[in-house]
Amino acid sequence: MKKLLFLILLFTISLNVKSQTNLYENPEFDKIAKSHKIIAVIPFKTQVKLRPKQMKDITDEKLFRIEKSEGESIQTAMYSWFLKRKKRGKLQTLEVQDPKVTTALLKRNDISYANITEFTPQELATILKVDAVISGEYETNKPMSEGASVALGLLVGFWGSTNSAIINMSVHNAEDGVLLWNYNKKVRGSIGSSPEDLINILMRKASRRLSYTKND
Template sequence: MKKITFLICLIATTLIQAQSTKQIFESPNLKEAISSHKTVAVLPFKSTISYKRLPKNFNPETNAQEEKKSALSLQSGLYTYLLRKSSDYSVTVQDPERTNVLLKQSGNFDKIDDLTPDALAKILGVDAVIKCTYAYQKTGSEGGAIVKSLLIGFGTGKVATSDLTMNIYNAKDGDLLWRFYKQMDEDVMSNPQAMMEHMMRKVGRNFPYEKS
């Protein structure tokens, strides 16, 4: 009995640790640098979609299109969240439509990774850029997850894992000022809006531009 109890506790601890994987980096110059920031831009996300087991109907071209769609959807979702809470922050977030038009006009919309953060900030006319990567891996079937949710309860129908990395770079010198990493489980009942809300609740507690 003791062995079973110990095993249950060990599994529970492991699950809690797996669900709360979070890492934060703050530059020693963070507070000084952001004190003069007025406007920041959210770049299109670098989004990847993968599968633990490739589905039979997997199409690389379709998957690539979904990644591009996800990149813009996540950019828009992050902007909407920050805009909704703008009174809590010390900076203005540039409209992503303007951000993307400026990137396209300069011929760099598809070359974000080829430019330094300070070069991107100069193109966009902002004091800092927020650069994010989002890696989504589907790990289970939605049908099985729905059944599990109905039998056991909502929140138990895990279908995927996701990794979010958010970096804030200073426009003046391109230095990394702040970095946030979070690994999460995605439920079968989640949607892009709920997913962004979930992610930003985790980020919001540590977002450096939040007014004190």
């Protein structure tokens, strides 16, 4: 019985906030956001930092695929977070582009996860036909998405989700490419954590300063 309770507790531990949070909000964000009708979230550029011993058991190509999967999972989790806010009436009249549409439009313009950083947020917004773009960088020592975590477990022999992660998110205006909002946070994860857990923890307080959302 004790063993069962321990396992249940272990798998339900959520992400814990650690270290300093850096939040920037453009003074004009509220004013600019009023004219925005639709925004897009692009895949987050991910870096999975493995130990030298682990790197011996994985090729650059396989690591790239894992990082790509992780970045796309964060994108999807962010999209889901916005949808939940919208359902609760906390998202004003803003629409969020479906990631499938975002991916299709980027692919149509020969933009992939591998070269997306070669384009400015303003250029991406024009291609996606949105008023603002949410982008970010994500650094971790273990992947959080289920698919990437399992793949890495099979390759280098460890399992579970993120031990530590740093995420840096930005909102850029489409019209002039101006940075409207930036949020940087370091968190610790545990077994049972997911990209949704990460986004929920990150946005719990930051959303109060995000002009698109209404305060609870």
